Amino acid sequence: MTEYVIETKKLSVYYGQxxxxxxxxxxIEKGEVFGFLGPNGAGKTTTQRVLMDVIRPxxxxxxxxxxxxxxxxxAARDRVGYLPGELSLYDNLKVSQFFKMYFSLxxxxxxxxxxxxxAEQLDLDTSRKIRxxxxxxxxxxxxxxxxxxxxxxxILDEPTSGxxxxxxxxxxELVLEANQAGSTxxxxxxxxxxxxxxxxxxxIIREGQLVATERVEDMTRQQFKRLRINFTTxxxxxxxxxxxxxxxxxxxxxxxxxxxxxxxxxxxxxxRFGITDIETIPxxxxxxxxxxxxxxxxxxxx
Amino acid sequence: xxxxxxxEIRFRRNAIIGWAIGLTFLPAIYVGIYPQFExxxxxxxxxxxxxxxxxxxxxxxxFEDWIASTVINIVPILVAIYAVLDGTGTLAGEEEAGKLExxxxxxIPRWQIVTVKAIALxxxxxxxxxxxxxxxxxxxxxxxxxxxxxxxxxDILWGLLYTWPIVMxxxxxSLFLGAFAPRRRTAALIGTVIVIVSYFGSTLSSxxxxxxxxxxxxxxxxxxxxxxxxxxxxxxxxxLFLLGVALAAFIxxxxxxxxxxxxxxxxxxxxxxxxxx
Numbered sequence: 001m002t003e004y005v006i007e008t009k010k011l012s013v014y015y016g017q018x019x020x021x022x023x024x025x026x027x028i029e030k031g032e033v034f035g036f037l038g039p040n041g042a043g044k045t046t047t048q049r050v051l052m053d054v055i056r057p058x059x060x061x062x063x064x065x066x067x068x069x070x071x072x073x074x075a076a077r078d079r080v081g082y083l084p085g086e087l088s089l090y091d092n093l094k095v096s097q098f099f100k101m102y103f104s105l106x107x108x109x110x111x112x113x114x115x116x117x118x119a120e121q122l123d124l125d126t127s128r129k130i131r132x133x134x135x136x137x138x139x140x141x142x143x144x145x146x147x148x149x150x151x152x153x154x155i156l157d158e159p160t161s162g163x164x165x166x167x168x169x170x171x172x173e174l175v176l177e178a179n180q181a182g183s184t185x186x187x188x189x190x191x192x193x194x195x196x197x198x199x200x201x202x203x204i205i206r207e208g209q210l211v212a213t214e215r216v217e218d219m220t221r222q223q224f225k226r227l228r229i230n231f232t233t234x235x236x237x238x239x240x241x242x243x244x245x246x247x248x249x250x251x252x253x254x255x256x257x258x259x260x261x262x263x264x265x266x267x268x269x270x271x272r273f274g275i276t277d278i279e280t281i282p283x284x285x286x287x288x289x290x291x292x293x294x295x296x297x298x299x300x301x302x
Numbered sequence: 303x304x305x306x307x308x309x310e311i312r313f314r315r316n317a318i319i320g321w322a323i324g325l326t327f328l329p330a331i332y333v334g335i336y337p338q339f340e341x342x343x344x345x346x347x348x349x350x351x352x353x354x355x356x357x358x359x360x361x362x363x364x365f366e367d368w369i370a371s372t373v374i375n376i377v378p379i380l381v382a383i384y385a386v387l388d389g390t391g392t393l394a395g396e397e398e399a400g401k402l403e404x405x406x407x408x409x410i411p412r413w414q415i416v417t418v419k420a421i422a423l424x425x426x427x428x429x430x431x432x433x434x435x436x437x438x439x440x441x442x443x444x445x446x447x448x449x450x451x452x453x454x455x456x457d458i459l460w461g462l463l464y465t466w467p468i469v470m471x472x473x474x475x476s477l478f479l480g481a482f483a484p485r486r487r488t489a490a491l492i493g494t495v496i497v498i499v500s501y502f503g504s505t506l507s508s509x510x511x512x513x514x515x516x517x518x519x520x521x522x523x524x525x526x527x528x529x530x531x532x533x534x535x536x537x538x539x540x541x542l543f544l545l546g547v548a549l550a551a552f553i554x555x556x557x558x559x560x561x562x563x564x565x566x567x568x569x570x571x572x573x574x575x576x577x578x579x
Contacts, residue, residue, distance in 0.1 A: 012577050015566060015568070015574070016572050016574055022577070049403075049564075053407075054403055054563075055563040055565065055566060058574045058575070058576060074411055077408065078409035082407045084400075084403045084404060086400050086403070088399055088400030090309075090313070092313065093309075100305075101305055102404075102408075104305040105408050105410060107409050145404070
């Protein structure tokens with residue numbers, strides 16, 4: 001029987017009458033890097049806060065390492081590194097003082113020097129007061145705090161927010177390093193390319209409900225395909241008008257088609273006009289995501 | 303946990319020093335000017351018999367009366383204001399500033415977080431009173447030879463430290479309000495109203511016979527700010543009552559903080575109990 005590092009069952013949070021999340025069923029296995037996608041207010045932060053017992057669910061259950069996040073929260077959180085989305089630190093402390101304090105408050109702390117290594121990797125000056133730091137550098141402090149204890153599970157709410165592209169890259173490398181060392185990672189992000197680059201699976205949350213959970217490659221492969229086909233004789237404008245097929249671009253050489261179904265029929269139709277070239281255009285996670293929200297070309301999931 | 307406690311005290315360091323320095327001037331001036339005004343104050347007996355002055359607990363007949371009416375009467379009110387600001391700022395304030403989320407997410411039970419903050423607040427209140435008491439005592443020693451009094455320096459020192467239970471009670475009530483109210487501003491407003499109503503309610507109800515029955519409802523009723531304080535010390539029952547209020551408020555702070563949805567900022571009854579149909 002699979003033991004899930006994170007498991008939620010019918011997890012719901014209401015803020016008074018306002019929906020936070022509804023019936024979220026999430027299972028994340030040991031060693032996975034799981035990306036959580038959704039626009040602002042979709043419920044990503046709420047889900048992560050329930051896991052960290054920052055807020056309590058209205059209904060349903062959440063557990064980490066098989067321990068109930070509310071009833072056994074202390075034991076569950078002992079193996080977790082957490083980076084909140086709205087990070088606010090004790091401004092009057094030096095960075096090094098904050099790290100020492102934060103390290104000492106963790107129960108299973110082992111490598112006392114590891115935060116030095118992380119700070120060096122992120123080019124963070126630990127002798128400065130936190131109040132003197134830029135937003136990006138404060139975010140680095142949060143990243144180091146989350147990783148410093150080499151936790152079994154990392155819960156990161158938009159970890160690269162406010163960071164420049166180079167540091168974003170370093171943070172993603174840290175995520176992969178931690179994952180290779182055995183950590184499970186659950187992180188949300190608006191930067192879909194980074195989720196595509198590092199995640200094994202992705203969950204899409206919309207208006208508080210988990211609408212899809214799939215492996216990244218399956219999601220990008222299964223949702224729709226994009227074919228560029230060049231012809232010896234250009235087909236008429238309505239040649240590919242059929243269920244599940246949309247013509248995106250047409251020029252003098254050929255057409256770009258977005259195909260959700262009837263691929264076989266499309267190829268048969270195309271063959272009648274003499275195919276000179278056929279190319280599969282990779283579909284990005286961003287396009288899938290937009291399709292789920294009905295904003296992409298041909299999106300029909302909204 | 304010791305490191306968190308030290309950190310909490312460190313966060314209050316500037317406030318302790320600032321409030322202690324600021325408050326020091328008041329008792330130092332009241333004690334320091336007494337030799338110049340001793341005779342004039344004795345002549346104010348008739349005026350001070352007026353109900354308004356009686357209601358404010360004013361009696362300047364002797365040095366003991368003077369110091370009780372001014373220093374012992376006023377310092378706890380001012381320290382209580384600090385207690386309200388600090389107590390409500392500790393949970394509600396840190397939550398609003400976003401600092402609490404990172405601490406709550408650590409593998410520390412919430413009751414321990416409240417306990418550490420409560421201890422730090424108690425220590426801060428004690429240190430402010432201690433610093434004020436020390437400087438007041440020093441000024442007393444400087445003028446002791448010029449005045450007629452039976453007091454010795456330890457009476458002054460203890461007289462101010464005896465006010466710790468009432469400011470601690472206010473501090474713990476404020477801590478509870480910070481765990482209960484949705485925002486710090488609301489908690490601080492309620493806390494301030496409690497202090498003001500309690501102070502004036504106590505003094506007024508002691509002067510109006512029809513209000514005597516409600517006198518025990520006011521916290522400041524349990525603060526002895528008369529010259530008798532220096533002879534017998536505070537009544538044990540008063541101290542126990544105030545510490546009991548502090549303990550009860552602390553327990554309620556734990557209970558409500560335990561149930562609080564951090565970052566949400568809502569009254570306890572606004573929390574959804576079940577998924578709406």
